[in-house]
Amino acid sequence: MSTNATTEIVPGWETVIGLEVHAELATATKLFSGAPNRFGGEPNTNIDPVSLGLPGSLPVLNEKAVELAIRVGLALHCRVQRSVFSRKNYFYPDMPKDFQISQYDLPINGEGWLELADGRRVGIERAHLEEDTGKSTHVGGGGRIHEADYSLVDYNRAGVPLIEIVGAPDLRSPEDARAYVSELRSILVAIGASDGKMEEGSMRVDCNVSVRALGETELGTRCEIKNINSLRSLGRAIVYEARRQVDLVTSGGRVEQQTRHWDEAEGSTHKLRSKEEAYDYRYFPEPDLVPVEPSDEWIESIRAALPMLPRERRRRLADEAKIETAAAALTVERGMDDLAVEAIGLGADPVRVLVHLENNLADGIGSLSAGPFAALIAMEVDGNLTSTQTKTVLAVLVADGGNPAEVATELGFEAMEAEELEVIVDSLIAEHPQDWLAFTSGDDKERKKKAGFFVGQIMKVTGGQADGRAVNELLARRADA
Amino acid sequence: MTEYTARQRISRSEVAHVADLARLSLTDQELDAFTNQLAAVLDHAADLEALDLTDVEPMIHPLPVHNVLRPDVVGETSDRNEVLSCAPSIENEQFRVPPVLGESP
Incomplete structure (x- = not known):
């Protein structure tokens, strides 16, 4: 290694x-x-x-x-x-x-x-x-x-x-x-x-x-540590023991081959037996x-009859999602890779699948299955739901299962109709002619600033219901017209 | 008693060490006797070593039998009270034993 x-x-x-x-x-x-x-x-x-x-x-x-x-x-x-x-x-x-x-x-x-x-x-x-x-x-x-x-x-x-x-x-x-x-x-x-x-x-x-010492190729004299009861203790015991051995060697002593006992309360190891014993x-x-x-x-x-092993599951998810193998580790460790692979297979955006699994589903997937999960991600990617709304619907699907479109409707997350959005955008352009001029004729920096201004205004008017990406696309279309 | 002196294959102190490992307390006479007997056994092994065995596969069990397995099915367990009643000292349904230095090897 x-x-x-x-x-x-x-x-x-x-x-x-x-x-x-x-x-x-x-x-x-x-x-x-x-x-x-x-x-x-x-x-x-x-x-x-x-x-x-x-x-x-x-x-x-x-x-x-x-x-x-x-x-x-x-x-x-x-x-x-x-x-x-x-x-x-x-x-x-x-x-x-x-x-x-x-x-x-x-x-x-x-x-x-x-x-x-x-x-x-x-x-x-x-x-x-x-x-x-x-x-x-x-x-x-x-x-x-x-x-x-x-x-x-x-x-x-x-x-x-x-x-x-x-x-x-x-x-x-x-x-x-x-x-x-x-x-x-x-x-x-x-x-x-x-x-x-x-x-x-x-x-x-x-x-x-x-x-x-770094660069040395011969192995030093080892000590065996017993009584390690958790992953945390394992890490602590190694740090303690490495420091103890380096202290010994650098102060003119030498490491004696021993079996040592980890004391969790004291955070130290002590000798049980020497090599002679x-x-x-x-x-x-x-x-x-x-x-x-x-x-x-x-x-x-x-x-x-062996099932797929974690290593193979990481590789499968990485291939499906087109990511590095190491980036698939957390999802596999949580046992959520079957859901991820299935949802991606149904056409769901891999990046959004992994973002939701890693950030919003740490407590488990509950009643969530691949079909509704993929459908929900499609709604998010298509701009029918904002990311905040998506998270809310996801929580409902985890708790109770169901169809994401129906859940979104019940929660009142109606997607803003395109024409409705256009009317609002056009009226805002009319209300703020100076800002619009700056948006259409300014440099990149100015344009970005003003885009932010218009998106903010639209969110204010629509109570956050508008999809940010759709708004940006509409602003660009109007500017090019 | 056969005498093995100069070319002894096992020393008296080695026998004493093995006896100590087996928690056996031997008298000086027993130690002498067992040293001689064990040396004779080792001499016999040395006779076999003298043969050319390059084409002979090492034998790991005297019987030509392997894979004696039982199905993983729960069977009878012993009656706890009956078992504990044989112990010289018990406490809380467990065997009570003298303090042991250190932990299990």
Whole structure:
């Protein structure tokens, strides 16, 4: 990905960012058993012997989770491949069997890429399947982990299928990082793989940050930041961490490879573990699960069923509206691009379509459909409605639906008849002979000034009902006569 | 006991480290015994390594079986009270555990 030199957090220093995103897959059941995959249930109700790691229980892989993982891989242009599961061993009460089943050396999805709204590509190193852990609540010590008196564990989440998407260190700013996560979330939601809710923890982001002097090509020592719960926190954590690392290096120290914890209230990160204390997970192949080898037919049928992705939708709208792809981003992000493309297809002016969608429909399109929308824009462009009147009619169509011509009539927005306008213009010309002379014989500047004067007068007389463009055309015709 | 000394393939301290990772507490005698046994296992692996295996595909599972999948259909769940009754300590329908330093890896 090309770097953006205008995004230095500390002048003269480049921040290098790579993100690991965990997303819970939208299955009905867990990865290795039939216990429900459901958020927000009563504690320890969505459990079974496999979720609890009871002796003798055996995992059986969920077909839907594999399908959703393949969807993610295809949407991220990854190589979908033969994969195996491994045991990641560690002792922590959120994993009752003392290991997490994950994928290690043979992930289901190999390298791929994601395209940001502005067209830059970010590398994807892998996207693998694994099971989620249970949820611990730390009690006492003001809720702080290190001072807790004890912890409570709820295993509802244990065994929920996750896809872990490991991004390349291609990002260079908090804005890049947020754009990447937003795009990834849009893709996951569009393909139905995950609901992508950071606030409910169904999508979680770990962030690797390092710094280097501008122009340096070697990567600096990185720190991994955990506990980031929103896009806003992600940006704040990166800025804090980049400054901390630059301060260290410029004051004669060096960055130590660490895992750090983001503290939202303090707005800072603090050390959890150093490289020496890093976990040694002793991965080994999971003997209770056999390899997954999706057939080409299965992969192709999943590919064929993929919906249009945000990137393709931006391109489609940009082509239809004859605009830059980046200019289509907001409309696609709001999910209004189908309406836009349809309205443009019905002959609506693309510029007006996008102006209304971006400026006047931020709260949603409600009952608005393409036909009435296109008809309304035609009325506006033809001068039958002023832009203010158009906005008013649009609000009614959003709230109640209906036919724009009927709505305009009900609101009393009758288009001024051409003859009626002519009568008014002619009488105004007669009333202001000096101004008219200045308009017809003055230089461009004078002409513009006087045009403004006449339009203003006409609006005053008609109570704003006249269409500005029609008035200007009429004035020009009279002057040429 | 077979003696592996000079060309030992695993050191006593490596075995102690692995035992520590597995939260196993070993006596000095056990540490010696396991070091020797593990070295013998590694020696056996080295015998296999001596073979020319360039045309042999790495085996990732002993069974010639793949894609054992189940449909995504909700099944039975465990009875919460029954499960919690097995725990040494519970609170608010959850398992109560000693304080754990740091967060989940």
